[in-house]
Amino acid sequence: DQQVKQNSPSLSVQEGRISILNCDYTNSMFDYFLWYKKYPAEGPTFLISISSIKDKNEDGRFTVFLNKSAKHLSLHIVPSQPGDSAVYFCAARSARQLTFGSGTQLTVLP
Amino acid sequence: EAGVVQSPRYKIIEKKQPVAFWCNPISGHNTLYWYRQNLGQGPELLIRYENEEAVDDSQLPKDRFSAERLKGVDSTLKIQPAELGDSAVYLCASSKRQGTEAFFGQGTRLTVV
Numbered sequence: 001d002q003q004v005k006q007n008s009p010s011l012s013v014q015e016g017r018i019s020i021l022n023c024d025y026t027n028s029m030f031d032y033f034l035w036y037k038k039y040p041a042e043g044p045t046f047l048i049s050i051s052s053i054k055d056k057n058e059d060g061r062f063t064v065f066l067n068k069s070a071k072h073l074s075l076h077i078v079p080s081q082p083g084d085s086a087v088y089f090c091a092a093r094s095a096r097q098l099t100f101g102s103g104t105q106l107t108v109l110p
Numbered sequence: 111e112a113g114v115v116q117s118p119r120y121k122i123i124e125k126k127q128p129v130a131f132w133c134n135p136i137s138g139h140n141t142l143y144w145y146r147q148n149l150g151q152g153p154e155l156l157i158r159y160e161n162e163e164a165v166d167d168s169q170l171p172k173d174r175f176s177a178e179r180l181k182g183v184d185s186t187l188k189i190q191p192a193e194l195g196d197s198a199v200y201l202c203a204s205s206k207r208q209g210t211e212a213f214f215g216q217g218t219r220l221t222v223v
Contacts, residue, residue, distance in 0.1 A: 004152075032210045043114070043201055043214030044153065089152050096141065097166060098212060100152030 003027045004092050006101035014109050019077040021104050023090030026071060030092035030099075035064060035075045038087045038103070047088075048075070080108045112136065114215035116202050122221045128190035131218045135183070135204030142179055143212060144187050145201040153201055159185065160207075192222045 005024045013019045023033075031052045036044035050057040050064045050073070057064050063076045077084055085108050090101040115134040123129050135142050140161050145153035156175065158166040161182035170177065174193070179185040189196055199219050203212040 006152075009150075034211055036214075041216070043116075043203075043216045046211040046213065049210055091152075093210065097155060097158060098143075098153075100154070102150065102152050 002102075004090055004099050004101040006090055006104050008104050009102070010105040010107070012107045012109060013080045015082055016079045019075075019080045019084065019106055019108065021075040021077075021088050021090075021106065023073050023075075023101055024071060025073075025092050027092065027094060027099075028071075029094045032093040033064070033066060033073050034091045034093070034098070035062075036089045036091060036100075037084075038089060044089055077106075080106075082108045082110050084108050114202055114204055114213055116200075116215035116218055118218055119216060120219050120221075122223060123192055125194055125222050126191040128188065129192050129220060130189075131187045131200050131202075131220075133185045133187070133202030133215060135185070135202070136213055138206065139204035139213075140182070140207040141205045141212075142185050143201075143203040143205075144177060144185070145203065145214075147199045147201055147217070149198075156187070156200075189220075192220075194222050196220060197222045 034049040035047040037047050038044045048059050048062045066073045087103045089103045091098045117132050142159040144156040147153045157170045159179045177187045199217040201217045203214045205212040
């Protein structure tokens with residue numbers, strides 16, 4: 001029973017264009033949502049988060065949108081850069097426990 | 111500020127052998143997590159500590175896995191005996207008591223042959 005789902009295993013985007021990574025969840029008790037980025041042979045690195053009481057959070061090139069009614073969140077990267085190529089994990093928090101999605105491999109083509 | 115430190119980075123062992131992983135969290139972080147990540151999947155929680163107390167170990171296979179966090183700082187995760195299916199990356203993470211994000215170490219890649 002996957003409470004956090006990332007249905008796209010991979011995504012390729014041209015440099016300079018927008019990357020949109022999606023995540024769906026089922027548990028209404030999640031109070032925080034986070035995005036992590038992971039390079040090969042490294043641990044996940046925190047990228048950006050959003051509280052369940054908000055619908056948007058922006059940090060430089062990264063924006064996370066939350067649609068609570070649809071139980072859906074997305075990460076927008078604009079403009080995409082080759083260095084953004086990595087695996088992106090969506091995570092949701094409940095009772096201080098993080099539940100992760102299976103990840104989306106983003107490849108930004110130069 | 112130093113990040114979460116894990117050792118070893120890689121470990122290859124034969125099945126039925128014991129193995130141990132070590133984690134040093136970020137200074138001042140009360141909460142420590144051990145996660146397991148299988149290939150192509152996201153990290154899955156094994157155990158969470160608040161200081162030296164294990165407050166969530168429902169996903170820890172207690173017949174072969176054990177963990178401890180002495181003095182509420184460093185932590186070790188042990189598997190005895192290891193099975194082929196234990197091959198994975200074991201990640202340690204820590205966070206502040208009131209923090210939202212967890213900070214991860216580089217992980218230990220375990221291969222059981």
